[in-house]
Every structure is written in structure tokens, then in C-alpha cells.
Amino acid sequence: MSTLRFKAVEEALKRAPVDATTPGKMPSEYFGKYVFNRSQMSKYLSKETMEIVLDAIDSGTTLNRDIADHVAAGMKMWAVEMGATHYTHWFQPLTEGTAEKHDSFIDYSDGQRNNIIERFSGKLLAQQEPDASSFPSGGIRNTFEARGYTAWDPSSPAFIIDETLCIPTVFISYTGEALDYKTPLLKALSATDNAAVDVCKLFYPDVKKVYSFLGWEQEYFLVDKSLYYARPDLILTERTLLGHESAKNQQLEDHYFGAIPPRVGSFMQEVEHEAYKYGIPLKTCHNEVAPNQFELAPIFGETNLAVDQNLLIMSLMHRIADKHNFKLLLHEKPFAGVNGSGKHNNWSLCTDTGIGLFTPGKNSHENLLFVTFLVNTLYAVYKNNALLKASIMSANNAHRLGANEAPPAIISVFLGKQISAVLDKLENSSEDDEISVDELKKMKLGVAHIPEVLIDNTDRNRTSPFAFTGNRFEYRAVGSSANCSSAMTALNSVVAAQLIEFKKEINKKTEKGMKMEKAIYETLRHYIKESKAIRFEGNGYSEEWKEEAAKRGIDCETSVPLIYDSYTTAQSVEMFESLGVLNEKELHARNEVKWETYAKKIQIEGRVLGDLCLNHIIPVATEYQSMLLDNLYKIKTVFDKDKIEKLSWEGAAIIEEIAEHISAINRNVHDMVEARKVANKIEDAREKAIAYHDTVEVYFSKIRYHVDKLELIVDNRMWTLPKYRELLFIS
Numbered sequence: 095m096s097t098l099r100f101k102a103v104e105e106a107l108k109r110a111p112v113d114a115t116t117p118g119k120m121p122s123e124y125f126g127k128y129v130f131n132r133s134q135m136s137k138y139l140s141k142e143t144m145e146i147v148l149d150a151i152d153s154g155t156t157l158n159r160d161i162a163d164h165v166a167a168g169m170k171m172w173a174v175e176m177g178a179t180h181y182t183h184w185f186q187p188l189t190e191g192t193a194e195k196h197d198s199f200i201d202y203s204d205g206q207r208n209n210i211i212e213r214f215s216g217k218l219l220a221q222q223e224p225d226a227s228s229f230p231s232g233g234i235r236n237t238f239e240a241r242g243y244t245a246w247d248p249s250s251p252a253f254i255i256d257e258t259l260c261i262p263t264v265f266i267s268y269t270g271e272a273l274d275y276k277t278p279l280l281k282a283l284s285a286t287d288n289a290a291v292d293v294c295k296l297f298y299p300d301v302k303k304v305y306s307f308l309g310w311e312q313e314y315f316l317v318d319k320s321l322y323y324a325r326p327d328l329i330l331t332e333r334t335l336l337g338h339e340s341a342k343n344q345q346l347e348d349h350y351f352g353a354i355p356p357r358v359g360s361f362m363q364e365v366e367h368e369a370y371k372y373g374i375p376l377k378t379c380h381n382e383v384a385p386n387q388f389e390l391a392p393i394f395g396e397t398n399l400a401v402d403q404n405l406l407i408m409s410l411m412h413r414i415a416d417k418h419n420f421k422l423l424l425h426e427k428p429f430a431g432v433n434g435s436g437k438h439n440n441w442s443l444c445t446d447t448g449i450g451l452f453t454p455g456k457n458s459h460e461n462l463l464f465v466t467f468l469v470n471t472l473y474a475v476y477k478n479n480a481l482l483k484a485s486i487m488s489a490n491n492a493h494r495l496g497a498n499e500a501p502p503a504i505i506s507v508f509l510g511k512q513i514s515a516v517l518d519k520l521e522n523s524s525e526d527d528e529i530s531v532d533e534l535k536k537m538k539l540g541v542a543h544i545p546e547v548l549i550d551n552t553d554r555n556r557t558s559p560f561a562f563t564g565n566r567f568e569y570r571a572v573g574s575s576a577n578c579s580s581a582m583t584a585l586n587s588v589v590a591a592q593l594i595e596f597k598k599e600i601n602k603k604t605e606k607g608m609k610m611e612k613a614i615y616e617t618l619r620h621y622i623k624e625s626k627a628i629r630f631e632g633n634g635y636s637e638e639w640k641e642e643a644a645k646r647g648i649d650c651e652t653s654v655p656l657i658y659d660s661y662t663t664a665q666s667v668e669m670f671e672s673l674g675v676l677n678e679k680e681l682h683a684r685n686e687v688k689w690e691t692y693a694k695k696i697q698i699e700g701r702v703l704g705d706l707c708l709n710h711i712i713p714v715a716t717e718y719q720s721m722l723l724d725n726l727y728k729i730k731t732v733f734d735k736d737k738i739e740k741l742s743w744e745g746a747a748i749i750e751e752i753a754e755h756i757s758a759i760n761r762n763v764h765d766m767v768e769a770r771k772v773a774n775k776i777e778d779a780r781e782k783a784i785a786y787h788d789t790v791e792v793y794f795s796k797i798r799y800h801v802d803k804l805e806l807i808v809d810n811r812m813w814t815l816p817k818y819r820e821l822l823f824i825s
Contacts, residue, residue, distance in 0.1 A: 098324050099816050106318035106824045111356045112418045114364035117371075126373035128176065130169055130252040138168035151249045153303070154284065162216030162246070169252060170199065170214035173259040181214060183222040183244040184260040186275040187229040188687045190577050192405050193265075195224055196258055219261065220246045226267050230690070232683025234271050241268040247276065250402045253372055262402050271680050275579035276398070278675050282586040283397055285673040286443070289593035290467075294445055296600065296610060297463045303446040306586055309394035309566075310404050311378075313435035313574050314411065315387050315423040316358060318824055321816045322421035326710075327702050331695075332425035332575075333493070335703045335794065336711070338802040339431035340819040343385060350383045355825045358388065361418040365390065368410050374403045384432035385822040394440065397586070401578045404437070408575075420825075424575040427493035429818065430798075434494030435574035439581055442566035443467065453565040465520065466596075466614060469621050471567065472507055474592035475560060476625035478584075478669075479505040480649035480660040482560075483571070485584035487657045488688075489695040491573035496635065501559035501570045503652050504643045506630035508558035514629065520615070521622040557634030583675065591669045596621075655783035658688050689783035693773070696786040700770050703797060704763050710814050711801050712756055718808045719752045752807060755800040762800070766793035 117124050126133065135144055143164040150157045157165075173181070182194040201213040226235040226242025235242065243266050250262035265274035272278050283306050290304035322328050327335040344350075354362065362379045369376045375393040382389045395403065408424060415422040427434035443451040451467040454460075475482060483505050496502040509517070559571035572581045596617060603613035627646035632639060644650050651657050660666060661681050670676040676684075726745045730738050773785035805813060 099814055099820075100811075102318075102320035102324040102816060103820055103824070105320040106820070109318065109357060109419050111360040114360045114367065116363065116367055121367075121370045125370045125375075127371045128254045129373040130172055131373055134172055135168070138172045139165065143168070147248060154287075157220075157248060159216050159220060162220045164216070165248075166214050166216045166219040169219065169259070170212065173214075173252075173254055174199070174212060176254050177257055178254050178259045179257050181218070181259040181261065183224070183246075183263040185224075185244050185263045185265040186405065186577060186579065187265060187273060188232075188275070188684065189230060190575060192409065193224070193229070194258075194260065195222070222263070224265070226265075226273055229265075229273060230687040231267065231273055232686030232690075234267050234269070234273065234679070234683045239268065242266065242273060243268070247280070247398075249280075249396075250399050251373070253406070255372075271683070272676065275577045275583070276401075278680075279401065279579040279583045279586075280398060281675040282583045282590065282673070285590035285675060286586040286593075289590040289597070290443055290451065292597050293466065293470075293593050294449075294451070294463070296597075296614070297459065297466075298445070298447065298449070301445045301447055301449070304451070305444050305446070306397040306582070307394045307442045307444060307566075308397040308400040308578065308582060309392065309440035310400060310572075310578055311389055311391040311436075311438040311440070312404065312407065313382055313387065313389045313437065315384070315425075315428055315435065316361065316415060316420040316825060317386065317423060317821055319416070319419045319421050321821055321824065324814075324816050325821070327706060328421070328423070328428070330702050331699050332423055333428045333490075333699075334430070334818075334821070335699060336706060336798055336801045336805075336815065337430065337818050337821075338805045340385075340817070340822060343432050343818070343822065344383050347383065349381050349385050349387070352381045354379075354381060354388075357418060357420070358825055361414060361420060362388070362390070364414050364418070365407075365411055368414065369407055372403070372406060372410070374407055376407075382433065382435075384429070386825050387433060387435065394442070397441075397582055401582065404578055426488075426490040426573040426575060429822065431818075432822070434500050436494065436500060436570060437572045437574045437576060437578065439569040439572045439578055439585075440563070440566050441569055441582070441585060450565055452562070452567065462611070462614065465516065465618060467593075468513070468562070469517065469618050469625075470592045470596050471589050472509075472628065473621040473625045474588040475505065475507055476628035477592070478588040478666070479628060480651070480657070481588065481663075481666050482581075482584055483649060483651075484657050484660040485581045486569075486571045486573060486576065487654055488573055488576065489654060489692050490575055491571075492652070492654050494573065495571065501557055502634045502640070503657075504634070504640065504648055504650055505559050505571070505628070506634065506643065506648065507628050508561040508631060509629060510562060511631070513562060514631065517622050521619055558630070559634070587670060587673055587675050590673055594672075653784070653787050654692055655689055655780060655787050658685050658780075661685050686779050689779040692783045693779070693786045696791050697770065697774075699794065700766055700790055703794060704767060706815075707759050707763050707797060707801065711804060712759060714812050714814055715752055715756055715804050715808055718812055719749055719756075721809075722749050722752075748807060752804065755804050755807075758800045759797055759804075762793050762797045766790060766797070769793070 135147065139147065143161060146157065146161050147165060149155050180196045180198050182196045184192060184194050187193050199212040199214055200210045203209040203211045222244045224242055224244060225240045227240040244263040245266065247262045247264055252259055252261045254260065264277040264280065266277060267273050286306050287304050291301055294301040294304060317328065325334065327333065366376050366379065376390055377393050379388065379390040392403065412422050424435065426436070445451065452464065454464050483503065494500045559569070561568045561570065569581055569585065572578060599617050600610070600613045603616065604610055627648060630639065640650060662685055667678045667681060670681060671678065722745055726749070769789040773782055773790055776782040776785055805817070
């Protein structure tokens with residue numbers, strides 16, 4: 095009999111909520127306590143240094159090393175007073191996580207080998223040298239070419255965690271190529287700023303800067319720690335490779351927005367308090383649709399900072415979950431048959447004068463600006479839909495997309511009836527009519543004491559991967575474990591490139607004598623017609639849409655390795671290079687990393703699956719089968735012939751069914767291992783990834799089918815792995 099599973103269940107059922115560590119103050123009193131933000135800088139930096147640093151943050155001017163020395167002195171003073179003893183450059187290598195190497199502040203006192211002091215210079219703040227060959231580089235750095243650099247990003251404030259001053263940085267190679275997610279993101283944001291400002295000046299000449307804003311919604315699962323450690327597949331792959339769905343899962347839709355379980359509530363409370371200390375403005379938390387699935391989300395922030403905060407909050411959540419006897423699962427599809435987890439990226443643009451560029455205006459002039467940015471974004475997504483899909487695709491996310499409320503692996507745009515009507519009217523009008531967007535409508539519910547409900551100018555479509563939601567776009571296809579930088583780099587880049595093309599088109603027409611407003615209208619009409627194929631208002635899950643999308647020429651590829659090819663098409667390379675975001679060498683290198691990562695993940699999952707089948711499932715099924723055979727033999731020794739035939743036929747059928755499933759599992763595991771051996775001999779990263787997708791991963795569902803059938807047959811007391819009803823309903 096299995097003891098580990100039942101001990102784990104027993105421990106999980108006995109858990110009581112862990113008291114959350116609370117500051118006992120209002121959030122405003124300790125918000126940003128561990129962050130070297132503007133408030134702290136004003137206390138530890140001179141007025142002159144402060145002005146120069148803020149100018150660098152707000153305007154993008156370059157800081158010189160002398161200023162870095164002044165900042166380092168103030169930063170160290172603050173950090174030491176806060177209890178920090180070490181510092182680290184905190185960067186984002188191509189591993190989806192973060193990296194850090196801790197160094198102590200101590201140094202020998204000048205000329206005094208027996209005495210040490212705490213020292214931190216501008217040089218140490220501005221630049222460090224991690225081993226670039228030990229991180230994924232796609233061939234840019236080899237073992238004998240190890241040098242790489244991290245360089246300080248002043249626009250993302252330093253913070254203290256575990257007595258260590260963490261300094262957000264970029265990570266580049268000795269030869270200058272980006273080896274991280276932050277470097278191209280910063281370049282893409284700069285490109286968007288420049289291109290958007292140029293277009294804004296057609297309407298408002300006083301606009302000097304355009305900010306890209308991001309509001310992420312982080313979905314996740316919590317599983318009791320004991321149950322987690324009884325599942326080797328969760329430990330090694332973060333998803334259940336086996337497991338029959340529970341009789342009850344999410345079909346009653348009773349978990350969504352339901353009362354938060356006490357243990358989870360305590361966890362959420364501590365996450366919120368810790369987030370505030372790090373200046374992360376968490377606003378929302380709630381139960382998600384699937385059992386033991388939850389979500390949190392902050393107030394919108396500038397995109398670069400929002401990305402860093404998301405990476406930090408994921409790290410904090412892992413640590414706090416462990417304290418509360420949970421394991422945090424950020425995998426996009428840890429459980430079959432229920433919702434996966436995404437990280438919806440709410441994206442918008444705003445000027446330094448306070449104009450939301452995706453917010454409908456109060457007059458025709460403001461609405462023309464709104465429609466200009468809306469249509470250019472629409473056109474950019476249309477022209478680059480395959481690239482945008484590649485930016486969010488991974489081995490993990492492939493399991494989620496198109497299943498249980500996740501958007502499909504086809505990029506389309508939802509605008510809603512009212513905005514669609516505005517564009518249709520503009521497209522079909524021969525005159526430059528005034529553009530108007532209806533104000534919020536009111537709905538009377540017919541109940542005297544209930545106030546009127548204001549109706550938004552767009553509905554919501556949960557099956558759309560890229561939906562307009564009133565004053566922003568919600569990029570729903572991003573995966574829960576992903577670094578938002580990948581999606582945000584691609585999105586900001588394609589929009590920047592499109593805005594540049596738009597401005598060129600306007601210039602051509604005005605240089606030929608056409609009035610500015612007419613040139614804008616004429617160009618927008620062309621874009622609306624050209625991009626119509628990307629607009630879809632219906633059910634993205636339907637088979638009809640898949641067929642229709644293919645007819646429209648929208649990318650419908652589902653093979654992850656092939657989807658990555660979109661990064662290195664002539665169109666993508668030209669676009670990224672023209673903006674200065676990524677060059678062709680960097681793009682090819684990143685694809686190498688993606689293909690290698692994909693193959694390794696499928697390889698690991700295949701190994702774990704084979705091990706579970708051969709060392710857990712088959713032995714238990716065989717043992718149960720032996721018990722049934724023994725029972726059948728005893729029946730034949732006790733009862734007469736007539737009764738034996740009546741009593742034993744069902745037992746014999748079950749024994750035969752078990753044998754068939756065991757045989758199928760053995761056969762498929764053997765074939766999967768052989769396919770893996772063949773794939774492992776392939777040296778080309780792309781071809782290896784394709785082989786793993788086409789010849790190895792295909793066995794996963796075949797094997798799982800037979801294992802899950804056995805789970806329903808084998809004595810529950812003998813089954814070694816915690817079942818879905820335990821993993822998903824104990825919290």
C-alpha cells in the first residue's frame with residue numbers, strides 16, 4: 095500500500111493558516127521601504143546629483159561615471175542603514191528568470207591590510223562582469239569567450255532583499271550583443287517613444303515624450319507542499335504529466351471570485367504587504383476559475399519598471415508560498431482539463447502631457463488622435479501577427495493556448511461593436527467626417543435602490559488574444575511564467591515601426607500639397623481596409639474560426655519550433671534592425687536559445703514520464719492485477735462451476751483490461767525512448783527541437799491515456815501519486 099501519498103494528504107488536511115507578517119501600518123506609511131526610489135534619493139543625494147539622475151530617468155540622457163560615484167555613495171549609505179551587507183547586479187538572462195552574484199561591501203582600508211571598510215564606488219554600481227558563457231547565448235559566447243558585462247539601469251530603482259542591495263541591470267556580451275531581455279526592451283521602448291512623439295506632434299506640438307505602460311495580471315496555482323513533494327512530475331517539470339481529472343473540477347464555476355480559503359488568504363495578505371515594501375502597487379487578488387487557481391494584479395506602471403516588478407513579485411511569491419506550506423505553480427498548464435494560467439499584459443501609451451493615446455476623446459480632434467493610434471496598432475498586429483505569436487510561445491504556453499479560456503494560438507484583435515462601427519464608418523466614408531465615440535451608456539436595472547450601471551464602449555472577449563478594452567489593449571496570450579519583456583519588446587517594436595511608416599506616408603502626401611487632416615484620414619482608411627483580416631469578434635475556440643483564420647492569411651502554425659522562425663524572416667530582421675532593437679545575429683542567437691530550451695524541456699518531461707510509468711504506475715498496476723488473479727483463483731477453489739462462471743467473468747475482464755493498458759504503456763514508453771535517442775543525435779538546434787515536437791512529445795498523450803485509465807481501475811489505497819481531487823481541492 096502507498097504510504098507517502100496518504101501521509102501527504104493527512105499532513106495537508108491538518109494545515110492551519112500561517113499568520114502573515116504584517117507591518118501594522120497603512121500601506122502608504124511603508125510603501126517602497128526597501129526601494130531606493132525618488133523619495134530616498136532626495137534624502138541621500140545632493141540636489142544637483144538628484145536632478146541629473148532624474149533627467150536620465152525621465153529624458154534618457156546618459157549618466158557619466160562621476161555622477162555614478164555620487165549615486166553609489168548615497169545608495170550605499172542608504173543600503174547600509176537598511177541593514178544591507180552585500181550588493182548584486184540583478185539581471186534577466188535568457189532563462190526566463192533573474193540572475194545575481196552577491197559581493198560584500200567590504201574592502202581593505204587604503205594601505206591597511208589588517209583593516210577593512212565598507213566601500214561601494216560608481217564603477218561597481220555602473221558595471222560588473224558575470225561569466226557570459228555560462229548563460230544561454232545562442233552561440234554568441236563560447237566557453238573560451240566568457241567575458242560579459244552587466245550595466246546599471248537607472249530607470250529601474252535598486253532595492254534591498256535579504257540584506258543585499260539589488261541593482262537592476264542590462265546584460266551584454268564582450269562584443270556588445272544583448273544577452274538578456276531588458277536590453278532589447280529598453281531599445282524598443284525608446285523606439286516607441288520617438289515614433290509616437292513624431293505622430294503626436296501632428297496633433298499636439300507640445301508633446302515631448304510618450305510612455306509605454308503595462309499592467310500585468312498574474313495567474314497562479316497553489317498546491318500543498320506535502321502533496322507537491324509526492325509528485326515527481328511537479329517537482330521536476332512543474333506540471334502533472336499524469337492524472338485523471340477529478341469528478342468535480344471547474345464545471346460548476348463556483349471557485350471563480352469565491353470566498354478565498356483561509357490559508358490562501360493569509361498567503362495573499364503577506365504577498366501584498368511584501369509587495370508594498372518593494373514599491374509594487376498590488377491592487378487586486380481573487381480566486382480564479384480553476385480550483386486552487388488565483389490571481390493578483392497591480393496598478394499600471396511604466397513598462398520597464400512593471401516588468402522588473404513582475405519578476406520580483408514572482409520570486410517573492412515562491413518564498414512566501416513555501417513559508418505558508420504551499421508550492422507556487424507558475425506553469426501555464428499544470429493540470430489537464432482545467433484552466434491554465436496566463437499573465438494578461440494590459441498595454442497602453444500615454445503622453446507626458448497626460449493624453450491617453452488609446453482613450454477616446456471628447457471632440458473630433460482628440461478622437462482622430464485616438465483612432466490614429468488604434469488603427470496603426472491594428473495594422474502593426476496584422477502585419478506581424480506571426481512574430482507576436484512567437485514572442486509569447488513556449489513549450490509551457492503551448493499546452494495552455496486554445497484550452498479552457500486561454501486564447502487560441504492564432505493572433506486576432508477584438509475591438510467591440512462600437513469601436514468596430516467607428517472604423518467601418520471611417521472606412522466607407524468618402525468625406526472627412528467628424529469622428530465620435532459614444533460616451534458611456536446607462537443601464538437601468540428596474541430595481542429602485544440599485545444605481546444605474548454605466549456600460550463601457552467595448553464588451554470583453556475572453557477568447558481573443560489581443561483585445562481592446564476601452565483605453566488599452568489586453569494581450570491575453572502571454573504565459574504566466576514568462577518574462578513580459580519578450581511580448582512587450584515585440585509589441586512596442588512593431589507599433590513603433592508602423593508609426594514611423596505612417597509618419598512617412600503623411601509626409602509624402604503633405605509634401606504633394608495635401609492638407610494634413612485629409613492625409614491622415616486617407617491613410618487611415620487604407621490601413622483599416624488592409625488590416626480587416628485581423629479583426630475578429632467571435633468565438634476564438636471554434637473550429638470555424640481556425641478555418642476562417644487560415645483563409646484570411648493569418649498565421650495558424652501550432653508547432654512551437656516552427657513558430658520561432660517568425661523572428662528571423664526578412665521582414666522581422668529588417669524591422670528590428672531599423673529600430674536598433676536587435677540585429678540579425680542577436681535574433682538568430684535567441685532562436686537558438688529558444689530551440690535548445692524547448693528540446694531540453696521536452697527531453698526532461700519524457701524522462702520523468704518514463705520513470706513514473708516504469709517505477710510507479712506499472713509496478714502498482716501489476717501488483718493490483720496479481721491480487722485480482724489471486725482472488726480469481728480462490729473463487730475457483732471455493733465455488734462450484736455454475737457460480738464460478740457467474741462470479742469470475744468481471745474479474746477476468748478487469749485483469750485483461752489492466753494487461754492491455756500495461757502493454758500499451760510499455761510499448762509507448764519504449765518507442766518514446768527510442769525516438770528520444772534519435773533526436774538527441776541531431777546537432778542542429780532547430781532540427782532537434784522539431785524532432786522532439788514531432789516524434790517525442792506525440793507519445794505523451796498516448797501514454798497518459800492508458801495511465802489515467804489505470805488510475806480509475808487500480809485500488810485507490812495502492813495508487814502512489816496524489817490525485818487531482820487532492821491536489822486541486824486541499825488548500
